[in-house]
Amino acid sequence: MAIVTLTPEEARALGCLMEKAVTTPDNYPMSLNAVVTACNQTTNREPIVSYNESVVETALDTLREKALIRRVKSTGQRVIKYRHVAEEALVLDRPESTLLGVLLLRGAQTPGELKQRTERWHSFRSLADVEDALARLATAELVVRLERRPGQKESRWTQLLAPVETAEQPARDWAPREGSDDRPRSDAEHHSEAAPVHGADREPEPVSQPHSLEVRNPATGEVVRSVAITEPGEVALKVARARHAQPAWAARPYGERAGALRAFRTLLEQEAEECAQITTSEVGKPIRQSRNEIRAVLERIDWNIEHAGRVVEPREVTTSDSLAERITYEPVGVVAHISAWNYPYFVGLNSIVPALLVGNAVCYKPSEHATLTGLRLVDLLHRSGVPVDGVHAIVGAGPTGAALVEADVDMVCFTGSHATGRRVAAAAADRLARVQLELGGKDAAYVCDDVSIDDAAMAIAEGAFYNTGQSCSATERVYVHEAIWDAFNAALVEAVSAYTVGDPTDAATDIGPLARSEQLDVLEAQLADAVRRGGKILCGGDRIDRPGNWFAPTIVIDAADDAAIMRDESFGPVIGVSKVSDDADALAHMDGTEYGLGASVFTPDRARAQRLLAGLDVGNAYWNTADRSCVRLPWSGRRNSGLGTSMSESGVRAFVREKAWHLFP
Numbered sequence: 001m002a003i004v005t006l007t008p009e010e011a012r013a014l015g016c017l018m019e020k021a022v023t024t025p026d027n028y029p030m031s032l033n034a035v036v037t038a039c040n041q042t043t044n045r046e047p048i049v050s051y052n053e054s055v056v057e058t059a060l061d062t063l064r065e066k067a068l069i070r071r072v073k074s075t076g077q078r079v080i081k082y083r084h085v086a087e088e089a090l091v092l093d094r095p096e097s098t099l100l101g102v103l104l105l106r107g108a109q110t111p112g113e114l115k116q117r118t119e120r121w122h123s124f125r126s127l128a129d130v131e132d133a134l135a136r137l138a139t140a141e142l143v144v145r146l147e148r149r150p151g152q153k154e155s156r157w158t159q160l161l162a163p164v165e166t167a168e169q170p171a172r173d174w175a176p177r178e179g180s181d182d183r184p185r186s187d188a189e190h191h192s193e194a195a196p197v198h199g200a201d202r203e204p205e206p207v208s209q210p211h212s213l214e215v216r217n218p219a220t221g222e223v224v225r226s227v228a229i230t231e232p233g234e235v236a237l238k239v240a241r242a243r244h245a246q247p248a249w250a251a252r253p254y255g256e257r258a259g260a261l262r263a264f265r266t267l268l269e270q271e272a273e274e275c276a277q278i279t280t281s282e283v284g285k286p287i288r289q290s291r292n293e294i295r296a297v298l299e300r301i302d303w304n305i306e307h308a309g310r311v312v313e314p315r316e317v318t319t320s321d322s323l324a325e326r327i328t329y330e331p332v333g334v335v336a337h338i339s340a341w342n343y344p345y346f347v348g349l350n351s352i353v354p355a356l357l358v359g360n361a362v363c364y365k366p367s368e369h370a371t372l373t374g375l376r377l378v379d380l381l382h383r384s385g386v387p388v389d390g391v392h393a394i395v396g397a398g399p400t401g402a403a404l405v406e407a408d409v410d411m412v413c414f415t416g417s418h419a420t421g422r423r424v425a426a427a428a429a430d431r432l433a434r435v436q437l438e439l440g441g442k443d444a445a446y447v448c449d450d451v452s453i454d455d456a457a458m459a460i461a462e463g464a465f466y467n468t469g470q471s472c473s474a475t476e477r478v479y480v481h482e483a484i485w486d487a488f489n490a491a492l493v494e495a496v497s498a499y500t501v502g503d504p505t506d507a508a509t510d511i512g513p514l515a516r517s518e519q520l521d522v523l524e525a526q527l528a529d530a531v532r533r534g535g536k537i538l539c540g541g542d543r544i545d546r547p548g549n550w551f552a553p554t555i556v557i558d559a560a561d562d563a564a565i566m567r568d569e570s571f572g573p574v575i576g577v578s579k580v581s582d583d584a585d586a587l588a589h590m591d592g593t594e595y596g597l598g599a600s601v602f603t604p605d606r607a608r609a610q611r612l613l614a615g616l617d618v619g620n621a622y623w624n625t626a627d628r629s630c631v632r633l634p635w636s637g638r639r640n641s642g643l644g645t646s647m648s649e650s651g652v653r654a655f656v657r658e659k660a661w662h663l664f665p
């Protein structure tokens with residue numbers, strides 16, 4: 001429901017004013033870009049792309065007419081440059097400018113929502129803070145329409161304020177400040193000076209974005225909790241706060257930052273069981289696997305703490321009497337991390353930990369399917385000594401992620417599907433923000449004729465069905481040498497049939513529900529397509545009929561090469577198996593998709609495996625194993641599987657910029 005609808009020029013002028021205002025001695029460094037980005041998002045009109053003083057002056061005139069900056073008019077000052085206007089008209093402190101941000105950038109709240117949201121806004125610890133800031137803004141005539149005038153029919157602005165007063169506090173007397181020309185105004189005076197904002201005489205418009213996110217338990221379909229979404233304007237402000245906090249965090253000695261991350265590691269270990277329960281409740285991950293993930297991520301944190309400082313130490317590459325050449329490493333700045341849900345600890349902390357260690361600030365949007373886990377991680381980080389503005393949680397689904405990419409961030413680390421990754425890269429390209437993408441996969445395994453069949457079947461089943469098949473590097477296709485075709489399929493069916501499917505909170509469970517209900521349709525469609533293209537289902541093949549998102553572990557053989565199940569990511573407990581005649585045939589099939597994350601070869605012959613794996617266009621090569629990652633090794637996908645590298649020394653360097661020094665004494 002629109003209360004304020006600003007034209008681009010008005011928004012631009014207010015952006016100027018805000019920027020000026022927030023670089024007063026309080027020095028809250030909301031960059032103009034952040035304001036403008038946020039205004040662009042809010043106004044939903046032609047984007048503001050450039051500044052031109054005459055345009056700004058025109059806009060200021062409009063704003064004066066609306067009494068938003070009436071003090072300028074009252075001094076009779078001719079506006080020459082917007083800077084003069086700002087100096088004359090406004091000196092806002094941080095809560096005021098934040099509130100102004102709230103009013104402008106959200107610009108479309110019901111009174112109750114405004115109250116609720118300003119209360120959870122960092123700068124406002126209490127309703128009294130909000131009222132105080134409103135009072136000062138009113139005194140500065142910036143929100144003069146917030147004044148309460150006896151007998152006046154409520155305008156949108158007064159609607160904004162009224163519930164704040166009536167809910168918990170008596171009506172406020174908006175007394176002018178000593179020496180100011182502020183005074184309560186008559187209705188007539190008010191109407192003549194303060195033209196209604198655009199749309200003020202219209203009925204409220206429906207809000208298109210939901211304001212909260214329902215976290216559901218995928219095992220039951222029940223709502224676990226409802227969490228407030230970070231609105232686009234709030235995203236921009238959080239990024240601005242992160243930008244402000246980052247230099248001080250980067251200026252701390254490495255030991256201090258490492259100390260905070262070490263404290264975080266300790267807290268995570270202490271609260272591991274509670275964290276595992278949270279993850280299982282919202283992702284549906286079998287509890288044993290949630291616990292394993294946390295245990296394993298502790299080692300990754302340790303590795304990063306031990307090595308990140310060394311990796312970014314300055315390097316002298318030439319030292320002589322006449323020349324010195326050196327390389328130094330500086331943090332990238334503000335890193336946005338947009339996460340997938342399937343391994344929320346691995347995926348989140350693979351970026352957050354090294355990024356913070358080398359001095360970046362992080363704005364972290366956990367997946368909407370792992371929000372509670374993400375919020376807990378940020379809470380632990382704050383409790384461990386990482387500054388509140390050093391790491392921010394951004395809550396929401398796709399639109400919130402898009403707002404984060406478009407905010408004033410220096411780097412976007414994205415983990416998710418190829419389709420979303422492309423959108424993220426395109427949006428970030430506009431500002432040439434650095435991008436790292438960890439995307440989907442369609443990993444293939446080749447089972448040679450000389451294997452121990454049972455061992456290979458067990459390992460491949462594990463690689464395919466761990467985490468209910470929802471791993472980017474899950475084995476999704478198997479190519480089996482024709483010499484062992486029947487025996488291998490029988491062993492695979494036996495291995496898969498031994499899995500316990502059921503309640504993810506039970507430690508005996510191997511396979512739980514799918515995290516996303518939509519994926520059930522994807523799997524169903526892939527199986528129908530596979531059967532149409534010659535596939536035979538050896539086990540499973542259907543949803544499991546119970547509340548929640550359940551699909552039976554499924555093996556399909558003989559589906560044609562162009563069947564979706566042999567080509568597109570399945571991301572569920574489903575595997576396709578095909579026969580090949582020899583190594584060359586296997587190689588041709590394994591590289592036959594658009595993905596290039598990982599591939600595995602099962603044979604006792606190391607040389608044969610190495611030769612085959614060396615010929616594949618993948619980032620991860622597995623011999624007699626699959627679906628493995630390790631912090632000591634780089635993690636990267638090729639082609640549609642991603643861009644850039646995480647983990648290992650490369651994953652630390654991903655978060656710094658190099659500076660080359662050419663020094664002639």
Ligand code: NAD
Nearest residue numbers: 339340341367397398401402416417420438439440441472
């Ligand atoms: P997804 O693409 O649906 O969502 C990923 C994240 O992007 C979520 O946080 C989502 O809210 C956000 N998002 C959605 N639209 C956006 C937009 N327009 N702009 C910015 N952000 C947006 O993927 P998912 O279902 O969360 O994750 C599953 C996918 O992730 C699979 O394809 C899997 O293979 C991949 N994955 C890859 C790796 C890897 O290391 N390569 C690791 C884990 C998962």
